[in-house]
Amino acid sequence: MKKLINNPTNVVDEMIEGYIKAHPNHVKQLAENKRSIVTAKETKDGKVGVLIGGGSGHEPAFMGYVGEGMADAVAVGNIFASPPPDPILEATRVIDKGAGVLYIYGNYAGDVMNFGMAAELADLEHGIQVGTVLVTDDVASAPKEEKEKRRGIAGEFFVTKVAGAASEKGYSLEELVSVANKANDYTRSMGVGLTPCSLPQTGQPSFELGENEMEIGLGHHGEPGVEKGELKTADEVAERLVADILVDMPIAEGEDVAVLVNGLGSTTRMELYIMFRKVEKMLSEKGITIHRSYVGDYSTSLEMGGCSVSIMKLDDELKELVDQTADCPMYVQK
Template identity: 70%
Template sequence: MKKLINDPKNVVEEMVEGYVNAHPDYIRQLPENNRSLVSVRETKKDKVGILIGGGSGHEPAFMGYVGEGMADGVAVGNIFASPSPQPILEVTKAIDKGAGVVYLYGNYAGDVMNFGMAAEMADMEEDIEVGAALASDDVASAPVDEKEKRRGIAGEFFVYKAAGAAADFGYKLEEVVRIAEKANENTRSMGVGLTPCYLPQTNEPSFLIDEDEMEIGLGHHGEPGIEKGKLETADRVADRLVEDILNDMDLEKGDEVAVLVNGLGSTPKMDLYIIYRRVDQILKEQGIKIYRSYVGNYITSLEMGGCSITLMKLDDELTKTVDHAVDCPMFVQK
């Protein structure tokens, strides 16, 4: 796989340097740690800080969601690897305004461990209160009776949106955590993989698949899915993904949802909108209203081919967070 890089060992540092230099009106790098980035826009005293983070390779996540209405800072990990506790702690110290900081991250062992360690360090060394909410929206990664084992994939975007809005509304730390957890509880995703991505350090594929195959339920890091078979039409793929989501959700006729059709890196928007067309048809047939929709690359996997579909069930509280204005380098909503 051809890549426009220099030394594979430096891809994350050079990406971060380029990103910060490209968006100086949004984000800055902390001198204490080059993997710690924070918003340049001063937040008011007693606002709960929102800290997101995870492995590189998922751009525009996670750096792209630091800005007004979403996150105040981000800790950057190696490709597909959790950031270590130290950059997380440095961001925590920088964005704390006296009301504590909420960590938002996917349900992966490395993230759980490192963010947990950073939270302990913030409490013991800095006397900063830390709350946390994990994203676990991937229906394919565990059965419903083991939901606590599910991975976080594209649905993390809705968790960031909800928590960022709640913090802007002036809610206390416990309320911000509650709303983030509520967003996660009401969000489900399913994905399909078509082609692998290639890690810069090894140039090896993240998974193996034949040219005429697809894999349902594939993870964002190439984790095995639940079914591999011949490539189907866009409508058949959308039918399968939405069916699994609806079977896992408590949705009834008249309910409203936010929809995200997320590209994994190399899938053209043409394909994503064809998928969205069918999602819209299915939900209309079910009497479920799409309140707001998002189509594009929101949480990717380098140049992986494929997409995921995410639904978040809305009520008045979550609708208010979805509507909240956002101004980030990679995502703007008025």
């Protein structure tokens, strides 16, 4: 499993160095902590800061979504590992404009612990009020009645999009927490894994699947899914993913949604558009309108093969926010 790297120990820091040099008009690295990246553009006083973060290896998540209309800062962890409290706290201090900061991150034990510690320190040491939204969109990771235990996967893109737009519009911290939680509550995701990735430090596959096997519900770090079986056609896979989402979050005829078909790293655009074709057909047949669609690599797992489908149900407020422009190094919406 070949990779274009130097010393495996330095891959994250060298990636960040290259990223900052490639996008100096969008982002800057804080001298106080090299794992803290903030927007290069001055934000206005009274704006609630939006801070995201998590492990590396999911690019363009998370650092690709710092920019106008999205997040104001990101704390970068090691590969598939939460950032420690220090870069989170340093970024919080810099982006606070007197109205507080919202943390958005996936529901993983390390993230919950480290972002929680940073929030406490922000209040104790700097008097900064922090709100938190845990992303829990992965249908496969826990039953509906235990939704609070679910992992956050590609649906975090939608939550960040909504929160970033609301922050730009002048929402208060309390209002921002409310609308970002609504975006999370209205979002469901299901994925399928086809081939593993390998960590630079080990060069070994992150999990094992047979030559003609797939795994429904596989996690972004290789966590076990809900079912292994023979590889199916794109239409059959799409049917399964969408059906599981709609059972978990019923959507009525006439409702609007945003849809993301997300590649996990090595899946071609050809395959993703074939998947989207079936997703659109299924929703259209149920009288559900796709208001906005996103197809591509939005939250990857290094070079893992497979994809996920995320659907966010839209009310008038979410529709307005998801339509807002955004300008980030790895994502632009006009």
